[in-house]
Amino acid sequence: xxxxxxxxVLIITLIVFSIISLICLTCCSLVYSTIKNSNLELKSxxxxxxxxxxxxxxxxxxxxxxxxxIDSSNNKDEFINCFRKDNxxxxxxxxxxxxxxxxxxxxxxxxxxxxFGEVEKLEFVAKATSIENSxxxxxxVKIQIKNPWIEVENIxxxxxVKQSIEYEYFESEEYDLYNENIKEQEDSVDINSxxxxxxxxxxxxxxxxxxx
Amino acid sequence: xxxxxxxFLLMLLxxxxxxxxxxxxxxxxINKTNIEIVNIAQEYINDKKYSIKNSxxxxxxxxxxxxxxxxxxKSKLTKLENYNQCYELNLIVSYSGKSIEVDTYVTKE
Numbered sequence: 001x002x003x004x005x006x007x008x009v010l011i012i013t014l015i016v017f018s019i020i021s022l023i024c025l026t027c028c029s030l031v032y033s034t035i036k037n038s039n040l041e042l043k044s045x046x047x048x049x050x051x052x053x054x055x056x057x058x059x060x061x062x063x064x065x066x067x068x069x070i071d072s073s074n075n076k077d078e079f080i081n082c083f084r085k086d087n088x089x090x091x092x093x094x095x096x097x098x099x100x101x102x103x104x105x106x107x108x109x110x111x112x113x114x115x116f117g118e119v120e121k122l123e124f125v126a127k128a129t130s131i132e133n134s135x136x137x138x139x140x141v142k143i144q145i146k147n148p149w150i151e152v153e154n155i156x157x158x159x160x161v162k163q164s165i166e167y168e169y170f171e172s173e174e175y176d177l178y179n180e181n182i183k184e185q186e187d188s189v190d191i192n193s194x195x196x197x198x199x200x201x202x203x204x205x206x207x208x209x210x211x212x
Numbered sequence: 213x214x215x216x217x218x219x220f221l222l223m224l225l226x227x228x229x230x231x232x233x234x235x236x237x238x239x240x241x242i243n244k245t246n247i248e249i250v251n252i253a254q255e256y257i258n259d260k261k262y263s264i265k266n267s268x269x270x271x272x273x274x275x276x277x278x279x280x281x282x283x284x285x286k287s288k289l290t291k292l293e294n295y296n297q298c299y300e301l302n303l304i305v306s307y308s309g310k311s312i313e314v315d316t317y318v319t320k321e
Contacts (some may be wrong), residue, residue, distance in 0.1 A: 009215065014221065014229050020228070031235075032317075034239075034243055038250070039246065041246075041250050045254060052316060053317035056296065057319075060295045060319045063296070083250055094265065100294035101292065101294070101298075101317070202321060
């Protein structure tokens, strides 16, 4: 009986040994890959923040550019034409200028996506890419710029409509007095104060954040 | 002879299992710390960015050291000279020798 079983213990031990060793090795390699993943997450966070910093600078540049354009424009068409004069080229170049910051290895691309003839808002797509060694992180956002003169002109249109309706009910003398008052009020509202109010508004909207 | 070899193999197996369990546990602890550090850094940055972006008053530069659980956080906010409302946020999260440093910019809206 003993002779018949000779060698079977060693074979069973070898089989158990190889199976359990295999399980241990798999566990170790799984843990190793998890650690690698967590290190990648750390690198990903650093690169993501770099790309987002690029977008923040684009936002800042656009904001100061828009403030200048508000100063030099007096109606909605002039505002839009300031962007369109060289097919948005100078605006895009100034917006993506990060040379004065300490950001390194960040590339910015801005593309104009404004519909032809659109005056109410401008649309852009910005892509920030940060590169470090073999790692790369791309972030894409959409940027919308509202034309602040649209709102102002709408308010003035409403005032005009109100005046014309009231004109029908007012007798001529009363209306003259009313009109004089309105004119005085309008004169007191300085164009510069309107422009200052425009600058305080949130004219740039960043949306559709995408990590590529 | 066969029994001696089997015994030796079983002892070796026990050692392998012990060593691998110990290292797996140690690595998982390190991994947990790494993930927690990254999450804390991310949340802290998002929180600060939100408060700076939506601040109704002038943003003031600061340097602060705080502690969240066992993690030490050092953060510094400085205004960028060449940009109007743009700030640089530097953050260091550390715990027992392991630390990460993240730099990011934020613009006040």
